Amino acid sequence: MTHVFHRNPKHMLPYAVKGDGIRIVDKEGKSYIDASGGAAVSCLGHSHPAVIAAIKQQLDQIAYAHTSFFSSQAAEDLADFLTSRSPGDLNHAYFLSGGSEAVEASLKLARQYFVEIGQPERHIFIARRQSYHGNTLGALAIGGNEWRRKPFLPLLAPAQHVSPCYPYRDQRSDESAEQYADRLAQELDDTIQNLGPQHVAAFVGETVVGATAGALAPVGDYWKKIRQVCDKHGVLLILDEVMSGMGRTGYLFACEEDGVVPDIMAIAKGLGAGYQPIGAMLASDRIYQAILNGSGFFQHGHTYMGHATACAGALAVQQAIEQDQLLENVRQRGEQLRQELHQALDSHPNVGDIRGRGLFVGVELVQDKTSKQALDPSLKTHAKIKQHAFSQGLMLYPMGGTIDGVHGDHILLAPPFICTESDIQEIVKRLTHTI
Ligand code: PMP
DSSP states (O other): OOOSOOSSSSOOOOEEEEEEEEEEEETSSSSEEEETTTHTTTTOOOOHHHHHHHHHHHHHHHOOOOOOEEEEEEEHHHHHHHHHSSSOOOOEHHHHHHHHHHHHHHHHHHHHHHHHHHHOOOEEEEEEEOOOOSSSHHHHHHOOHHHHHGGGGGGGOOOOOEEOOOOHSSSTTTOOOOHHHHHHHHHHHHHHHHHHHEEEEEEESSOOOOOTTBOOOOOTTHHHHHHHHHHTOOEEEEEETTTTTTTSSSSSSHHHHTTTSSSEEEOGGGTTTTTOOOOOEOOHHHHHHHHHHTTTTTTTTTTTTTTHHHHHHHHHHHHHHHHHHHHHHHHHHHHHHHHHHOOOOOTTEEEEHHHHHHHEEEEESOOOTTOOOBBOOOOOOOHHHHHHHHTTTTEEEEEEOOSSSOOOOOEOOOOOOOHHHHHHHHHHHHHHHOO
């Protein structure tokens, strides 16, 4: 009997006692390859000496001082690091404790921005059906993942949903990538027109969709076209890079590859790389100035936001990634991972699609490659894959289909950025065996 309220109380979990590079060791001495970085978190692997030293040094100075009284050198330095590397004029970093908090703050900042500039009626959010933005009620209300939302209906203020950019299923064979992207941008345009642009606050999307769809990258100029539609109607663009950001795709910010700059961006996971709970919201000059010149107070805050040890740890993580040029490794190992997965699994009758960017890779499973019919959701294949792989010492992040029965099971791979050529070979070998 455990007194920890576990998420899945029927399931006994092993205790993790040691982390070393890309491996985790449990209490019984069994070793696991962390091929999912937990949930795309541990990008620097486990027990990195420079990160541990930075956290200890900060703890020796001071751990916590409430942000209504103090800033800290660690928070200022981390903000400088992020904003000097972020695209466009995302020059203002607001620190929180995780991804859901970063998304929640982004939604509230968008709403308050419109209040400050005298357009309080802009309150509707548009998001995509295939999306996950977090588990707090606000973030849940905009996410499109039906089974996560279902127990909590009616939600606070549900978003309007438009189609995701899901080329494997939705791009027509007679359509080029740009025509497909145009069609999706037109759908957003029509949706905004129907709602009345004067009521719409923001469009929210994961730059590369993670947990709900398994590393779905946009095609063509999808994000540039979406940005144009938003601008045409005065609607803000919020990018959720909680999973896809901080180097996961081979770029510090995934949207750099798409040549688009959002008004607000949410980041977390790889920011602290699992060493400390931390998330952040990056805001553009225009948004920041509206608060500064308006009420002068952003009406959102959390007790642990801007925690000095979390900021010190995150800065050490990001400096290590930069010093060791790990983004180059992410691009190379990601290429290798996709190539080897294609070689090993293209002939498998149930592997429909292998996709992604950098070390953010998805494998979609289907009943039949031609019809792309999803696996029967009641089989819970994703859960069996997770369990089997784990018993073989491989951590994966598989997800089940949504309850519409169309979008099926998939497996997300997000190994640490430090993984080597032979680590990738071992991951592919164990994954192939599991499938
Ligand atoms: N947004 C995205 C895209 C995510 O993948 C996640 C976590 N899976 C979240 C938000 C929520 O982050 P957290 O679990 O840190 O609250």
